[in-house]
Amino acid sequence: MAKAGILLALLTFVWHISTAQNYAIVIKGGHVIDAKNNINEVMDIAVNDGKIVKVAKSIDESKAAQVVNAKGLYVTPGLIDAHVHVFYGTDPERAYSNGPLAVIPDAFTFRNGVTTVVDAGSSGWRNFPLFKKQVIDLSQTRVLAFLNIVGEGMRGGVYEQDTKDMDGKLSGITARRFHDYIVGIKVAHYVGSEWTPVDEAVKAGTMANTPVMIDFGGSNPPLSIEELFMKHLRPGDIFTHCFGQLRDREPVVDINTQKVKPFVLEARKKGILFDVGYGSISFAFSQAIPAIKNGFYPNSISTDIHTNSMNASMKDMLNVMSKLMSVGMNLQSVIQAVTWNPAQEIKHEELGHLSEGAIADIAIFGIRTGKFGYFDYTGYKVEGTQKLECEMTIRGGKIVYDLNGITTPVTIVKPGAGGH
Ligand SMILES: [Zn+2]
Numbered sequence: 523m524a525k526a527g528i529l530l531a532l533l534t535f536v537w538h539i540s541t542a543q544n545y546a547i548v549i550k551g552g553h554v555i556d557a558k559n560n561i562n563e564v565m566d567i568a569v570n571d572g573k574i575v576k577v578a579k580s581i582d583e584s585k586a587a588q589v590v591n592a593k594g595l596y597v598t599p600g601l602i603d604a605h606v607h608v609f610y611g612t613d614p615e616r617a618y619s620n621g622p623l624a625v626i627p628d629a630f631t632f633r634n635g636v637t638t639v640v641d642a643g644s645s646g647w648r649n650f651p652l653f654k655k656q657v658i659d660l661s662q663t664r665v666l667a668f669l670n671i672v673g674e675g676m677r678g679g680v681y682e683q684d685t686k687d688m689d690g691k692l693s694g695i696t697a698r699r700f701h702d703y704i705v706g707i708k709v710a711h712y713v714g715s716e717w718t719p720v721d722e723a724v725k726a727g728t729m730a731n732t733p734v735m736i737d738f739g740g741s742n743p744p745l746s747i748e749e750l751f752m753k754h755l756r757p758g759d760i761f762t763h764c765f766g767q768l769r770d771r772e773p774v775v776d777i778n779t780q781k782v783k784p785f786v787l788e789a790r791k792k793g794i795l796f797d798v799g800y801g802s803i804s805f806a807f808s809q810a811i812p813a814i815k816n817g818f819y820p821n822s823i824s825t826d827i828h829t830n831s832m833n834a835s836m837k838d839m840l841n842v843m844s845k846l847m848s849v850g851m852n853l854q855s856v857i858q859a860v861t862w863n864p865a866q867e868i869k870h871e872e873l874g875h876l877s878e879g880a881i882a883d884i885a886i887f888g889i890r891t892g893k894f895g896y897f898d899y900t901g902y903k904v905e906g907t908q909k910l911e912c913e914m915t916i917r918g919g920k921i922v923y924d925l926n927g928i929t930t931p932v933t934i935v936k937p938g939a940g941g942h
Pocket of ligand 1: 605606607642738799801826
């Protein structure tokens with residue numbers, strides 16, 4: 523009898539746990555924006571075991587270990603920043619490639635709702651294994667990469683002009699070998715008038731079945747972007763710094779007519795993708811404003827964050843998104859350009875949406891209203907009335923950032939190694 527009583531108590535206890543806590547987290551009352559699933563309304567979301575398990579009008583919060591009060595806030599897939607520089611290191615001679623100009627991903631991602639970053643060519647086939655060991659494997663942020671076509675990546679100086687170290691075949695082999703992390707091939711900083719870097723990158727991209735991302739220009743006179751789009755790139759290839767306007771680069775908007783050039787529209791029809799890649803001087807309102815007025819929205823919005831751009835007019839992902847809203851993009855389009863669009867761009871369609879069964883990478887935002895100044899590197903300033911602010915970031919089902927403690931019970935982040 524006593525034994526049966528204990529057994530019954532035990533069963534009741536187990537039953538109680540399994541029914542009382544069906545979910546690790548329930549996010550209540552937030553306005554969900556999920557472009558892939560066409561959701562743009564107030565919904566609840568339940569998370570368990572690192573996955574999204576339910577998206578519905580009302581989910582019973584008594585079944586959750588933790589409840590997030592998202593009333594008045596926006597809930598979106600974790601943001602994907604498709605152009606960053608995170609191969610940080612201590613070699614003072616190596617710029618963005620194991621050098622001092624790159625940033626530590628976890629230090630800048632979660633406070634912006636970003637859960638995935640794509641390093642844009644800081645490493646090449648020669649030093650990708652070091653990048654993986656030193657950054658990718660140590661980050662809570664999901665770090666993916668475009669492999670630079672030049673062997674040692676963005677080391678700076680004349681090295682990045684060395685077409686002899688731009689090897690499509692070895693880059694393609696490396697991209698295939700590390701295909702869980704390498705999502706494409708990058709061309710950057712090349713100022714010569716040869717097509718070798720682009721063509722070697724496309725060769726590598728074709729071998730590895732990945733897109734290429736092109737940071738184009740620097741030669742004098744500038745190389746034709748019409749020729750780039752129509753003769754050298756394939757559908758699905760990405761043109762970054764798409765709203766740049768520099769003397770040695772051909773811009774997408776004709777500054778005389780204030781219209782997007784007809785061949786750029788043709789290129790978009792062909793499947794060329796346009797990425798913001800804001801950076802220090804790679805975004806000008808003189809391009810972005812007419813482009814957006816023409817309805818030419820970027821496919822993806824990305825920061826090109828590094829130690830210079832983050833303290834210049836770029837600042838961070840949410841500032842760039844708010845800035846694009848200040849010149850006419852609506853919230854839904856901006857969110858799509860940092861979630862589902864870049865996920866498709868990098869062929870990681872398991873990311874960038876909130877489908878049931880998807881990885882629980884989630885961002886929660888508030889929108890502050892007031893007067894906000896948005897300026898570019900030329901000094902042109904736009905006054906905005908809205909500013910996005912990250913309230914919470916969830917990465918793989920774990921709350922990794924909570925600005926105001928909107929969780930009950932509140933999440934205590936445990937100290938890492940070292941214990942401080
Ligand atoms: Zn860059």
